[in-house]
Amino acid sequence: MAARVLACAPCHGAEGEGTSDAYFPRLAGKPAGYLYNQLIAFRDGRRKYPPMNYLLEFQTDDYLKKIAEYFASLRPAFPPPVPPVDSKEILARGETIVKNGDPQHGIPPCSACHGPTLGGMEPGIPGLLGLRAAYISGQLGGWRYGTRTAFAPDCMQIVASLLTEDDVKAVAAYLSSRPAPADPSFAPRGSLPMPLECGSEPH
């Protein structure tokens, strides 16, 4: 399998560990169901990044599933978290949204779906640690501007559009300052009462 996905290595690293480019995400250790949903979304053009849309255009569901399972099974080391450059206030605001949400503006806590340890939930919700700030804000922006969509109902589209620019910055700063667990620990399927329905996480 490693040889078959060498085409992904320049951007995602030979073991899916990511590269120095902050926009190129780590793949290793994410839930297989989540990765599979992303590969389908790229193939079918629902999530847009032309170099990847092009590479995956003529691959079957079966093969994409194998690729997803392969990267989900890898455990390369995480890079150490970058020391935060943002102020304490920004980090504190981020932490609040992640753990408690912002009930006044209808924002649910991220941990309600991504898990109390932010490790994600099987099968379709990814962990939020070990991602870099630029990537996190890029993805939240993608949902707001329609270049990233997930299966309907697309709960992340709703969550992302409730956040202000400052919220996005704060959440990205806080999440990227947290160390990632060496071994991912997903909450079991259906174990969290999610505040919104998500098409990628059917229950």
Next chain:
Amino acid sequence: MSRTLTGLLVGLMLALSPIGASAQQKAADPAVLAKGEYLARAGDCIACHTAREGKTFAGGLPMKTPFGTLYTSNITPDPQTGIGTWTSDQFYQMMHNGRFPDGGLVYPAMPFASYTKVTREDSDAIYAYLRTVPPVRQLNKPHDLTFPFNNRSLILGWRTLFFREGEFKPDPTKSAEWNRGNYLVEGLGHCGMCHTPINALGGSKQSQAFEGGLIPMQNWYAPSLTSNKETGLGDWTIEEIVDYLRKGVSAKGAVYGPMAEVVYNSLQFLNDDDARAMAVYLKGLAQGGPPEKASTSLPSAESSLLLSFGKSIYDRDCASCHGATGQGMPPDYPPLAGNQSIQMVSAVNPIRMVLNGGYPPGTSGNPMPHGMPPFAQKLSDDEVAAVVTYIRTAWGNRGEPVSARQANELRAATLN
């Protein structure tokens, strides 16, 4: 008849005649339906008439042309928005003569210029099959063409120049296999739509801009299938051509770009006999002497510098898959030595492969293909030009050098 076989047939019938299919539908012969489905695959109707994540055959796929965007039609049997009220005569008239039931002219992006070769019997089988697919209520999107191309009467000019109506006539001096191949390639396969310089919409002046098979808007070059200089199929065995068409990979090369779509949606479903027939016909087309020698246009001192620069990049970035002497590791990694598809006068294809990488399509014969990484970020224009020049001229290859400018221009090519 055994129980499992009966069960299978019933299952097939159910799959083919969904609830709600038009009431006027006669109980069509399952053999005819199966044949119609097969022929629709061979004609690749699904690729154009299904939008991404859209309903099968409901149309709506945008087709970008230099003159604007065309949207394909709904060809499901829905009576209001599809072709549910069409008779088999009207359907044949569309396939054979490119006219709507009211006599209106069809844009040649619908490949009737090739489908005109399709026999009445085959057209009727496709018609019968299309009546059994699930009807979808979805209005056709109006085309978005610039003036004057939004005027359908312009199609008349195109037709006078390029359209020859007429069913396929077998050549009695050739084998049945060759004739079958000819019928499929020139007819349903509509291979000429990409593999000839005539472009589907222009016709006169505009078409000259794309001479030599550069596919408009996509920036891929489809080699002429009649010239051994371009395709080199004359040197391939029948098995290699069959593998190429059906698996998407072969000992001589892999499909990429728009050809990957054709294999993925259409050619992989050909049966053994038809794939072989196509190969026999294609090989016959390409015969006519060994590929010509191209003369290199760079002064030798300059070219040897470029070549040694190119070789160093090749050894570092390419040799692990394509081999130190370009021999590849087929079928996983195609050979580059002797690979005709990278030596054509147009260097568009090898430059784009280096910039964008690629995966051959996932097919039943090659379900988990190996891929090639894109080098657009890693290599500068000069490096791309050097390595492409190297693979086009090393190991006895006879292509011409390429410039950094050519490489730079293709960085902006649409990816998908």
